[in-house]
Amino acid sequence: MPVSERPILILGGTAEAAKLAARLVSQGHRVISSLAGRTREPAILDGEVRIGGFGGARGLTGYIARENVSLLIDATHPFATQISDNALIAAASTKIPFVRLERPAWHARPGDNWTSVTSIEEAVSAIPARARVLLALGRQHIAPFSRRGDVHFVVRMIDPPEQPLDLVDFELELSKPGKVEDEAAFLAKRRLTHIVCRNSGGSASYTKIKAARELGLPVIIIDRPHRPVAHTLPDIESVGQFIDNTLGSFRA
Structure with a gap:
C-alpha cells in the first residue's frame, strides 16, 4: 500500500x-x-x-x-x-x-521575576496573602486553589466551565491571550499582582510573560514534568x- x-x-x-x-x-x-x-x-x-x-x-x-x-x-x-x-x-x-x-520551554530573561515550582500544590502555597492573581491554567487545574480564600483570582479560560468554580473570591475572564500591549493593559486594569501559569513554551501564550516583565509582576511558574x-x-x-x-x- x-x-x-x-x-x-x-x-x-x-x-x-x-x-x-x-x-x-x-x-x-x-x-x-x-x-x-x-x-x-x-x-x-x-x-x-x-x-x-x-x-x-x-x-x-x-x-x-x-x-x-x-x-x-x-x-x-x-x-x-x-x-x-x-x-x-x-x-x-x-x-x-x-x-x-x-x-x-521558556527560560527566564533579564527583568523576569519568576518563582519556579514543581507542582500545582506548590504554586498554591507560593501565592502571598491578599494577592490578586491571574490563573492562566486549564479548568481541570483550578480546584486546588480553593483553599486560598485570602487571594483574589482572575481565572482566564477559552470556554466557560461546565461546573461552577470552587473558589472563594474570583472573576471569570473568557478570552484568549492577546498581544503584549493588550496583556499589559489587561493586567493593569484588573490590578493584578501575580501570574500563575505552567511553563508551556511556545509563542501564543508567551505574551503574558512579556507583559509581566514590562510591568515588573512576579510570575509563579510551574516547571514541566x-x-x-x-x-x-x-x-x-x-x-x-x-x-x-x-x-x-x-x-x-
Whole structure:
C-alpha cells in the first residue's frame, strides 16, 4: 500500500500540531489528528479529525492497528503526560515509527521575576496573602486553589466551565491571550499582582510573560514534568526531516 494511503496519526491539540497537519496534508499524506475534546469549538484542521480518548494505551494500540497507521506523532501539550506515556507504549507495541514534537520551554530573561515550582500544590502555597492573581491554567487545574480564600483570582479560560468554580473570591475572564500591549493593559486594569501559569513554551501564550516583565509582576511558574528525551524533537522542521528520513516522502 502506498505511504500516502496509510494515515499518519497526530495526537494534537496544540498550535504546532495544527501547523504540522496542514503541512503534511499539503504534501499528499493522509493525516488523522486526534483531539482530547476539551475545547468546545476547536479550530478547523486540515485532514481527518477524531475527538475523544482512546481508552488508555491498549485502546490507542488497537486504534493504530485498525487504521493501519504508518507513523505516530505525539504533539500534545507538554503537561499532557498520560497520553504521552500511552503513545510511547502503543508505538512500542505496534512497532511503528514514533516521534514527539515538543516545543522548547521558556527560560527566564533579564527583568523576569519568576518563582519556579514543581507542582500545582506548590504554586498554591507560593501565592502571598491578599494577592490578586491571574490563573492562566486549564479548568481541570483550578480546584486546588480553593483553599486560598485570602487571594483574589482572575481565572482566564477559552470556554466557560461546565461546573461552577470552587473558589472563594474570583472573576471569570473568557478570552484568549492577546498581544503584549493588550496583556499589559489587561493586567493593569484588573490590578493584578501575580501570574500563575505552567511553563508551556511556545509563542501564543508567551505574551503574558512579556507583559509581566514590562510591568515588573512576579510570575509563579510551574516547571514541566520530567519526560523521556528519546524520540523528542523541538519544531516542525525537525519533525519533517524525521518523516522524510522515515517514510521517504516528506518534502519541504
